[in-house]
Amino acid sequence: MSVIGKNTPRIDGPAKVSGKQQYASDIIIPGMMYAVTLRSPYPHAEILSIDTSEAEAMGAVCLTYEDIIPVIYNERSVSVPAATYRDRTVLPKKARHIGEPIAAVAADTEELAYKAMQALKVEYKVLDAVYEPEEAMKDGAPQLYDKIYFGDEEVIVKNNIGVVRNIDEGDSVGGFARADRIFEEDFELPRIYHCQLETKGCVAAPDTEGGITVWATAQSIHGNRQLLAQTLGLPLSKVNVKKITLGGGFGSSIQVNTVTPICAALAMKARRPVKLLSAREEDFYSHHKYPSKFHVRIGVTNDGVITAAHVKALIDFGAHQIQPMSFMGCVAGWFASLYKYEGNIKFDGVAVYTNKTPCCAMQGYGNPQINFAIESMVDIICNEMGFDPIQFRLKNYRGTGEEFWGQGPTIRSIIKSCGVEESLVEGSKLMEEWATRGKPEDKHGDILTGVGLARGFHCSGTAGPKEGEVIDYSSALVKVNEDGSIDCVTPVMDHGGGTWDALAKILTEVFKVPLNMVGLSPADTKNTGYDVCTHATRGVYCGGAAVYNAAVKCRDKLLEFAGRVMDEHPCHLEIVENEELGQGFIQVKGFPQKGRTIGEVAKIAQINSWGTAMYAESFRQKNCPPCFTTHFVKVAVNTRTGEITIPKVVIYGDCGVAMNPDLLYGQLIGSFNRGLGYVLYENLPHDERTGKLKNNGLLVDYKMPTAVEMPKAENVIVRHAHTYEPTGPFGAKGIGEAALASVQAAIANAIYNATGIRFTKLPITPEIMLKALQEKGLAHK
Amino acid sequence: MSKHDITLNVNGKKYELTVNSNELLLNVLRDKLFLTGSKYGCGIAECGACTILKDDESYFACMVPAVAADGWNITTVEGLADGDKLNPVQQAFIDNSAIQCGFCVPGMVVTSTALLRENPDPDEDFVKDYLRGNFCRCTGYVAMVKSVLDAASKMKEAK
Ligand code: FES
Numbered sequence A: 001m002s003v004i005g006k007n008t009p010r011i012d013g014p015a016k017v018s019g020k021q022q023y024a025s026d027i028i029i030p031g032m033m034y035a036v037t038l039r040s041p042y043p044h045a046e047i048l049s050i051d052t053s054e055a056e057a058m059g060a061v062c063l064t065y066e067d068i069i070p071v072i073y074n075e076r077s078v079s080v081p082a083a084t085y086r087d088r089t090v091l092p093k094k095a096r097h098i099g100e101p102i103a104a105v106a107a108d109t110e111e112l113a114y115k116a117m118q119a120l121k122v123e124y125k126v127l128d129a130v131y132e133p134e135e136a137m138k139d140g141a142p143q144l145y146d147k148i149y150f151g152d153e154e155v156i157v158k159n160n161i162g163v164v165r166n167i168d169e170g171d172s173v174g175g176f177a178r179a180d181r182i183f184e185e186d187f188e189l190p191r192i193y194h195c196q197l198e199t200k201g202c203v204a205a206p207d208t209e210g211g212i213t214v215w216a217t218a219q220s221i222h223g224n225r226q227l228l229a230q231t232l233g234l235p236l237s238k239v240n241v242k243k244i245t246l247g248g249g250f251g252s253s254i255q256v257n258t259v260t261p262i263c264a265a266l267a268m269k270a271r272r273p274v275k276l277l278s279a280r281e282e283d284f285y286s287h288h289k290y291p292s293k294f295h296v297r298i299g300v301t302n303d304g305v306i307t308a309a310h311v312k313a314l315i316d317f318g319a320h321q322i323q324p325m326s327f328m329g330c331v332a333g334w335f336a337s338l339y340k341y342e343g344n345i346k347f348d349g350v351a352v353y354t355n356k357t358p359c360c361a362m363q364g365y366g367n368p369q370i371n372f373a374i375e376s377m378v379d380i381i382c383n384e385m386g387f388d389p390i391q392f393r394l395k396n397y398r399g400t401g402e403e404f405w406g407q408g409p410t411i412r413s414i415i416k417s418c419g420v421e422e423s424l425v426e427g428s429k430l431m432e433e434w435a436t437r438g439k440p441e442d443k444h445g446d447i448l449t450g451v452g453l454a455r456g457f458h459c460s461g462t463a464g465p466k467e468g469e470v471i472d473y474s475s476a477l478v479k480v481n482e483d484g485s486i487d488c489v490t491p492v493m494d495h496g497g498g499t500w501d502a503l504a505k506i507l508t509e510v511f512k513v514p515l516n517m518v519g520l521s522p523a524d525t526k527n528t529g530y531d532v533c534t535h536a537t538r539g540v541y542c543g544g545a546a547v548y549n550a551a552v553k554c555r556d557k558l559l560e561f562a563g564r565v566m567d568e569h570p571c572h573l574e575i576v577e578n579e580e581l582g583q584g585f586i587q588v589k590g591f592p593q594k595g596r597t598i599g600e601v602a603k604i605a606q607i608n609s610w611g612t613a614m615y616a617e618s619f620r621q622k623n624c625p626p627c628f629t630t631h632f633v634k635v636a637v638n639t640r641t642g643e644i645t646i647p648k649v650v651i652y653g654d655c656g657v658a659m660n661p662d663l664l665y666g667q668l669i670g671s672f673n674r675g676l677g678y679v680l681y682e683n684l685p686h687d688e689r690t691g692k693l694k695n696n697g698l699l700v701d702y703k704m705p706t707a708v709e710m711p712k713a714e715n716v717i718v719r720h721a722h723t724y725e726p727t728g729p730f731g732a733k734g735i736g737e738a739a740l741a742s743v744q745a746a747i748a749n750a751i752y753n754a755t756g757i758r759f760t761k762l763p764i765t766p767e768i769m770l771k772a773l774q775e776k777g778l779a780h781k
Numbered sequence B: 001m002s003k004h005d006i007t008l009n010v011n012g013k014k015y016e017l018t019v020n021s022n023e024l025l026l027n028v029l030r031d032k033l034f035l036t037g038s039k040y041g042c043g044i045a046e047c048g049a050c051t052i053l054k055d056d057e058s059y060f061a062c063m064v065p066a067v068a069a070d071g072w073n074i075t076t077v078e079g080l081a082d083g084d085k086l087n088p089v090q091q092a093f094i095d096n097s098a099i100q101c102g103f104c105v106p107g108m109v110v111t112s113t114a115l116l117r118e119n120p121d122p123d124e125d126f127v128k129d130y131l132r133g134n135f136c137r138c139t140g141y142v143a144m145v146k147s148v149l150d151a152a153s154k155m156k157e158a159k
């Protein structure tokens, strides 16, 4: 029985529930040293000198700017070098945000390392700092950088402007001129923190051949290897990064994590294995989601056609570039692909350096941000012009046959599967309160309820028919063992969404074997071809396609052997399922009378010295199909306290064929939970006097939703659309990042429906809600 | 720094150890006994990733000085199963697809085990409230809450 589309227990389930699953932080090597970093107490300071003598006298090994190879890099290597800005080194000469590592020490125990770190003597020249992008762009503002690099070119930084990206398509002037009404609004989304449960860490062990083996929190083992080889000055063949389970990523390990090259350099200097784990407080200062400000203009005709849209974006990306360039391209793409706008769009983006923690991808790479703006605008338009929100969306959305930007303007493909209509129509039936939601002015009482709708999407991978500014391919090796079981070696990572289960299922389907006959082998950068990264919701669609293509070619080889065994031409042979035999059965097409199991054929091939049926492949998809989501959310606003609760949600996901529906639903529900945090609680304000986070990096002062804030289980209604993606492995596309895209706007639109108050700035904390209710005269005492 | 000789009973095994007065139980479990199932997530009693049992009661191992645990009867996540036979909560987490990255899962199943020992017949609100000290960034909790309720009903049936 095929397991595709069926719920099967997670393969790594037993290891994870029994504490046996190993993560990078669990690696222990005999003779291992423990490392600690010294982090900048200043938001902006030149480092004049670091005296390590006292620490060294304590037996510690120290690493400062003097010890590193001053390679200037960008730790996120998924874009092509020619589209990548570079501005940083392993350790800096100048600290540009609080919590930036400026030196590191390793010692026999963690305690000794900590004491040695405290014994480092650093001379700083403290500089003025700047925290807000508007301030940073002013003449005379403190400058974070004089020069940086774009590809190989030197770039002089002016007014802290890191990246400018303008995109203009169609005729937006004409489009706006044709509109009957033009809507205009400002939106603001906060800086928040990934809070993946495993803090960033690394274990590095030098070998006797001058090389190094590394276990790190990583979404891409090859990305880590390439940067480590560069910063250690080693050939790639001397750097081995091991694939290991990641305790949550959400985008924060697409880039090589800051502690990883530090740990590797320390290990090479000490000639001993070193473990370097971030404390939570340090991790809090290491990676944030891009805070974003948008000005949005949309033109609409009286019959409900959007004729043009213009988005201006201002992005504060902090002290280093982890690719705000591609981030802004993506924001433009998500915006451009959500509706048709008659092809008339304009995007003007500016991304600015500030003395704050560097920002990076966090589930959606700008999609949740811009989706909040556009889907709020659509709600405003429908309310003001009296359009039905579902019909308006159906009239204007980009669906099958339309062009979709998978990763900014250079990567586009045509949509071939689309569950938007099903999701909107069926979703509205599942949320019974949708039809009776009424208008804000009809609502009374001290608890106001409302229902909101928003739709979103994300790409599945970043591979258009034409190669663009993002690298996208994966590798896999597949072989049939002599008992009919299957091995697969691939560097593709899984952050918990279930990518590895999906890969195993793809193999079962090609070879018609049960799930327990398939194994994913331990993998590292030495025994696998390149894989760009598990990001951009590409794990199943792109990584899975590499496994699929390697498997099919391996199967062809096996059928060739079978042809020799059975005296048939391989083109007449097929593999069918045989439950009794417990493995794939090769027969002449349609004739089950005579045949051989795949194991028998593999064994005969071995005994006759024909070889092993195996194939290694690196494969690039040629599409980046959108996976779609739709959220209907019911909210209840307490007009006495300002508290907002969610009694019910309907979530529709369209991922093509769902490899494992339960795991799909898990991602959709988990994303809803994170979206809830983004809309209602999370924010990382800085103290303008000190540059510190107001929560000081403490989890206790960073409110996130727990089990209690979720609706009752029976009121979390999750479905998936019945679609089949023709270019995906067995009809599959992605879901991961799409799952978050429309949560924010759906909740905000529901709050509007309940109260008549439109929030264009997040988060909407109880204090903010209460204040708005008071201003509107809706607050109850 | 004073040193102390302590005895820990962990997962049915007795360990005699010498520890510093500032050493934490979590570090002793992970770095000295190689029981790395208990995780570090915050170190300040905010995430529950380090949860262990002392007898039937759950504790954050990141908050317990090792010296204070002298003589304790400890169960870590590694000790919940009976050989390869998972305990009902562990099995329910698999059956209800409550696992994603899995980093919170050791703490979750330990806390949930304590929950069911304290209250074998909980309702949804009780479970949600009990799990409040255990943070999960991946799953959105719904499947975890279902798992605990499922384990409770399976345990009742088995009686
Ligand atoms: S590590 Fe102990 S509660 Fe977080």
Ligand code: FES
Binding pocket: A197, A247, A248, A496, B099, B100, B101, B102, B103, B104, B105, B135, B136, B137, B138, B139
């Ligand atoms: S499964 Fe990842 S934190 Fe819970």
